[in-house]
Amino acid sequence: MDLLMIVLFFMIGTIFGSFYHVIGYRLPKGESLIKPAHSYCPNCKKQLKWYELIPVFSYLIQKGKCRNCKQNISIFYPVIEIITGSLFAVSYYSFGISYELGIALTLVSLFSIVIVSDLTYLMIPDEVTFFCAILILIFQFLNLGIKGGIFQLGSGILTFSVMYLIMLFGNFLFKKESLGGADVKLMLISGFVLHPILGLFVIFLASSIALPISLVLYLTNKEHIIPFGPFIVASILFFFLLKIDLNSFLNLLKFLMLH
Numbered sequence: 001m002d003l004l005m006i007v008l009f010f011m012i013g014t015i016f017g018s019f020y021h022v023i024g025y026r027l028p029k030g031e032s033l034i035k036p037a038h039s040y041c042p043n044c045k046k047q048l049k050w051y052e053l054i055p056v057f058s059y060l061i062q063k064g065k066c067r068n069c070k071q072n073i074s075i076f077y078p079v080i081e082i083i084t085g086s087l088f089a090v091s092y093y094s095f096g097i098s099y100e101l102g103i104a105l106t107l108v109s110l111f112s113i114v115i116v117s118d119l120t121y122l123m124i125p126d127e128v129t130f131f132c133a134i135l136i137l138i139f140q141f142l143n144l145g146i147k148g149g150i151f152q153l154g155s156g157i158l159t160f161s162v163m164y165l166i167m168l169f170g171n172f173l174f175k176k177e178s179l180g181g182a183d184v185k186l187m188l189i190s191g192f193v194l195h196p197i198l199g200l201f202v203i204f205l206a207s208s209i210a211l212p213i214s215l216v217l218y219l220t221n222k223e224h225i226i227p228f229g230p231f232i233v234a235s236i237l238f239f240f241l242l243k244i245d246l247n248s249f250l251n252l253l254k255f256l257m258l259h
């Protein structure tokens with residue numbers, strides 16, 4: 001595997017990451033993504049120069065402060081850039097140049113945008129979810145052919161429908177919203193990417209990661225609303241990047257039950 005290409009994918013990923021931060025931050029507020037075309041300091045609105053926009057480096061050189069008003073810049077910016085860059089590199093390492101790489105990069109992009117928008121506003125823009133869903137489906141058809149593509153399409157409809165029914169049942173049972181509608185829409189993507197059984201298992205994996213974290217947050221600062229979207233996408237990514245298919249998953253389950 002070409003190390004130079006992995007580094008290149010990391011660098012491209014950090015640039016995309018800073019763009020995804022803009023999408024996740026502006027889109028839920030109804031702000032335009034292209035106007036203003038330039039990036040600006042959220043505090044003093046001063047337009048940023050090109051050398052203030054280099055992913056990660058600018059943040060480090062400016063010691064995390066705006067050059068104009070000295071306001072602290074959110075650590076979120078470099079964190080999202082590094083996450084996106086690292087996952088771009090891992091995606092290339094896993095798949096090389098292929099249709100599967102297209103699926104992986106779309107999932108990583110969704111992950112970064114969902115982290116920003118769900119953590120900032122507790123919502124995920126529908127446009128982003130559906131755009132990524134369609135893109136992934138196209139890659140699946142190109143990769144698997146008509147038959148395989150139709151299987152993944154059906155898989156997505158199945159995982160979405162099951163989660164939708166569970167949501168309706170939960171709302172009826174608890175007389176309030178138990179599961180976010182945006183999270184249910186993410187399950188469409190789960191089924192498009194994975195075998196429907198794995199696609200549904202994503203919800204259990206996401207819950208078992210999110211539950212201890214929300215418990216700790218609840219005990220430490222009484223904060224008990226944590227966004228669930230990032231955990232769902234992280235779980236889909238986990239299965240896809242590690243190439244865990246239904247067979248290896250069932251073998252793993254058997255192994256765990258016997259030990």
Ligand SMILES: [Zn+2]
Pocket residue numbers: 041042043044045046066067068069070071
């Ligand atoms: Zn400023």
